Amino acid sequence: EAEVAQSPRYKITEKSQAVAFWCDPISGHATLYWYRQILGQGPELLVQFQDESVVDDSQLPKDRFSAERLKGVDSTLKIQPAELGDSAMYLCASSLAHNSGANVLTFGAGSRLTVL
Amino acid sequence: AQSVTQLGSHVSVSEGALVLLRCNYSSSVPPYLFWYVQYPNQGLQLLLKYTSAATLVKGINGFEAEFKKSETSFHLTKPSAHMSDAAEYFCAVSDTGGFKTIFGAGTRLFVKA
Numbered sequence: 001e002a003e004v005a006q007s008p009r010y011k012i013t014e015k016s017q018a019v020a021f022w023c024d025p026i027s028g029h030a031t032l033y034w035y036r037q038i039l040g041q042g043p044e045l046l047v048q049f050q051d052e053s054v055v056d057d058s059q060l061p062k063d064r065f066s067a068e069r070l071k072g073v074d075s076t077l078k079i080q081p082a083e084l085g086d087s088a089m090y091l092c093a094s095s096l097a098h099n100s101g102a103n104v105l106t107f108g109a110g111s112r113l114t115v116l
Numbered sequence: 117a118q119s120v121t122q123l124g125s126h127v128s129v130s131e132g133a134l135v136l137l138r139c140n141y142s143s144s145v146p147p148y149l150f151w152y153v154q155y156p157n158q159g160l161q162l163l164l165k166y167t168s169a170a171t172l173v174k175g176i177n178g179f180e181a182e183f184k185k186s187e188t189s190f191h192l193t194k195p196s197a198h199m200s201d202a203a204e205y206f207c208a209v210s211d212t213g214g215f216k217t218i219f220g221a222g223t224r225l226f227v228k229a
Contacts, residue, residue, distance in 0.1 A: 109158050
C-alpha cells in the first residue's frame with residue numbers, strides 16, 4: 001500500500017538552531033500539505049502545494065519557516081531559527097487534487113520536533 | 117469561514133458500549149465532512165467521509181456518521197466499542213471547492229475493559 005514518507009520521525013534541537021523535515025508524497029498525488037499539530041490540538045495547515053506552486057501559505061510564519069517543492073514531488077519544510085513554541089508534530093499529507101471537495105488526505109507518520 | 121467544533125476533548129466508554137463522538141460544523145456552503153482517526157505516534161487515517169450522496173455514512177472498523185443539516189452536526193457512532201478503538205478522533209470540513217480542509221481539536225477515546 002502506498003504511503004507518505006516523512007523523515008526524521010523524531011528531532012530534538014536547541015532553540016535558535018535550524019531544523020528541516022522531508023516528505024515524499026504518494027506517487028501521482030499533485031497536492032501536498034504540511035500541517036502542524038500541537039499536543040492536544042487538531043492539525044493546523046501551514047502550507048499547501050499544487051504541484052510545485054504554493055496555493056496557500058497564509059498560516060506559515062514566514063519570518064522563520066520556509067517550504068519548497070521544487071520538482072513538484074518531494075518537499076522540505078525548514079525552520080530557522082527554532083523557538084520553544086515550535087515543539088509539535090509536523091504532518092505531511094498528500095491528495096490527488098485540491099479542487100475536489102471530497103478530497104481525501106493521506107498522511108505520513110509525522111515528524112515530532114522538540115525544541116529545548 | 118468554515119469551522120469545526122468537537123464537543124468533549126475526552127470520552128471514556130466501557131468495552132462493548134456505544135461510542136458517540138460529537139461534531140458540529142459551520143459552513144456558508146454545502147460542506148464535505150470527514151472523520152479521521154489517529155493512533156499514538158502515527159499520522160491520521162480516514163474513517164469515513166460525507167459528500168452529499170447519503171446522509172448516513174458507513175466507514176471502516178464499524179463506525180458510521182450521520183449528516184444532519186438542520187443541526188449542523190456530523191456525529192460519529194459505533195454500536196460496540198473495542199479496546200482497539202482507543203485513539204484520537206478528528207472531525208474535518210472542506211468546502212465544495214476543496215481548497216482547504218479544517219480539522220477540529222480532536223476527541224480522545226478511552227475504552228475500559
